Amino acid sequence: MTLKIVAYGVRPNEVEFFHKLNKYNYELKLVEELLTHDNIETAEGQDVVLLRGNCVADRQNLEKIKSYGIKYVFTRTVGFNHIDLEACKEMNLMVARVPAYSPNSVAELSLTLAMMLLRNTAYTTNKTKNYNFKVDAQMFSKEIRNCKVGIIGTGKIGLTEAKLFKGLGAEILGNDPYPNENAKEILKYVELDELLKESDIVSLHIPYFKGENDELINKNFISKMKDGAILINTARGELQNNEDIYDAIKSGKLAGFGTDVFPNEANTFFKEFSSGDEMEDQSVRRLVDLYPKVLVTPHVGSNTDEALKNMIEISYDNINEVLTTGETKNAIEAK
Template sequence: MKLICYGVRKVERAYFEKLNKFGYDLTLVEELLNDSNIDMIQGHEAVMLRANCPANRVNLEKMKSFGVKYLLTRTVGYNHIDLDVANEMGFKMARVPRYSPNAIAELAVTFAMNLVRKGAYMVDRTRNRNFIIDEYMFSPEIRNLTVGVIGTGKIGFTSAKLFRGLGAKVIAYDLYLNEHSKEYVEYVTLEELNKKADIITIHCPYCKGENDKMIDDKFIANLKKGAIIINTARGELQDVEAVIRGIESGKIGGYATDVFSNEKEFFFKDMSGKEMDPTVEKLISLYPRVLVTPHIGSYTDEALTNMIETSYKNLDEFLKTGDCSNKL
C-alpha cells in the first residue's frame, strides 16, 4: 500500500517511520498539500493530510483521477475536506477523533502563566539588556485566581486538573455536564463564569451556525475587568476585531490564541516583510498583552504519536474490513 503524507515536518519523519508497523510504502512530504505538489500523489492509493491541506473539489477530482481510494486526516477537525464532494466521489475517509489532551491543556496553562506573570514581556526586556523592574511585571499568584473552563471534554477536563494542581479555583460551563469533571470544577452558567473568572480558557468544539465568533463584543462586555482569555480550540470561535477592542479598552487584560479562522493564509509560512490580514496583524501588534502561536497545540511527542498510530490503524482497518470505526 503506497501512502503519501503531507505536512510532515523534519522532526516528525522519524515518528512516521518508526510507527509504520503495517509496512506501508511511505512518501513523506514536508509541505502542506498545494497546487504545485498535488501531482506527487500519482501512484499512491492513500493520502494522509493535516489541517490546512485543502481537499476541495479541484484537489479531490485530481486525487480520484490518480487512483486514490483512501483519504486520511491526522486531525480531529475535518473542515479542510469537502465531505459532500469526497463522499460523492466514493473516497473512504477517516480522522483521528482524539489525541493526548495534555498537549493542548499544557499550552493553555503555559499561555495563562505567561500572561499572569508577564513572562514573555520580562524575557524580551532582559534580552534587550533592560533589567529594570516596572509596574507591569507585578502579578497575582495563580492560586489566588479563578479559572473558567468553557468546554469540559477531555481537553477541558485535563486543563481543569492542571489549573487545580496550581491551586486555582476552577469553575466551568458546558452544555453537557461531565461527572468526572465535578471533582475539579464547579459548574456555573456562562454569564456567571464571565463575571467571576480571572482567566477563561476555551475548549469547546466549533459548531458552524451555533457558536460562530462566540468571543464577541457581548461576551467581552460581560467579562470581569482585566480578565485573560485563552483560545486553543478553534479560530472560528473568536471575533478578532472584538478582541482588539476589548484589549484596547482594558476590558481584556490579556489574550492568547493558537488558532485563527483564516490561518491557512499565513500559518506555517514565513511572513516576514509580507502583507497579512490587517486585523490579525493588529492583534499581534498588541504584544505583550496578546500572545500568538502558529497552531502548535498538538506539536508534542505524545500527540504526534497518537495521530500517526491512529491514522495508520484507520487505513489498516479499511484494508482488512472495508470499514473503519473512525470513518467520516
C-alpha cells in the same frame, strides 16, 4: 502489493516518527508542504492521502484525487473542517480521522500561555533581554491560587487543563452543554454568563460548528467578561473575532490574549513574512503587534512527542482496519 501513502504537512522532526511507527510497512511519501491546489499532483500514484489541518481537501482537489484512483482521504487530526465531506460522499471517497490524541498537549499549552500572561513573563523577559532589570508596575501579578479559571468545553482537553490549574490551587468553573460527571470533582459547572463574569482566566476547548458558533468570542462575549481578565483560545480560530479582541486589549478590557489559532489561518501560519505588511489578514498583524499582551503560537498545540505518536499510530491503524475489514471505527461522512 505494498500500500502507498502520501502524507502532507510532515515537518522535519516528524519524519523519524512516521518511519519508526510504520509497523504495517506501508510505502511512505512524506511531503513537508501542506496539500494545496499547486501540489496536488504529488498524490498521483498513491493509494491513500493522509492530511493534517489546513490542507486543502476541497472539491477541486478531491476530484483530482478521485481521478488518480485514490479511494481514501484520511486526516491525522481531530478536526475535519478542511475536508469537503459532501464531495467525498458524492465521489465515494472514504474519510477517517483521529478522534483524540494526548489531551495534555493542548492543555499544557493553554496553561502556559495563561501563566505567561498572568505573571507577565513575556513582558518581563522582553525587558531583560535589552538589559533593563528594573521592576515596574506591569510586573506585579496575582498568584494563580487567588484566581478563578473558567473552562469552556470540559471534554478530555478541557478537563485536563482544569486538573492542571486545580493542581496549582486555582478555583475552576466549567461550562459545557454536556457536563462531565468526572469533572464535577475538579470544577463547578455554571452558566456561561456567570463563568465570564467571575473568571480571571477564560480558556476555550470547544469544537467549531460552521453556522452555529462562528465568532463566539465577539464584542458581546467579551463585554460579559471580568475587567482585566485573560482570554485563551487553543481550540479553533473561527470561534474568535480578531477585531473585537484587538479592541478589548487596546481599551484595557482584557489584560491579555493567548492563541494558537486564527480564522483562515492557512493564510498566515507555516509561512515567514519579512514584514507584517505582506500578511493577507491585517487583523492578525494588529494582534501580533500587541505583544507581549497578545501571545501567538502557530497551531503547535499538538506538536508534542506523545500527541504526534498518537496521531500517526491511529492513522496507520485506521488504514489497516479498512484494508483488513473494509471499514474503520473512525470513519466520518457528511450527515
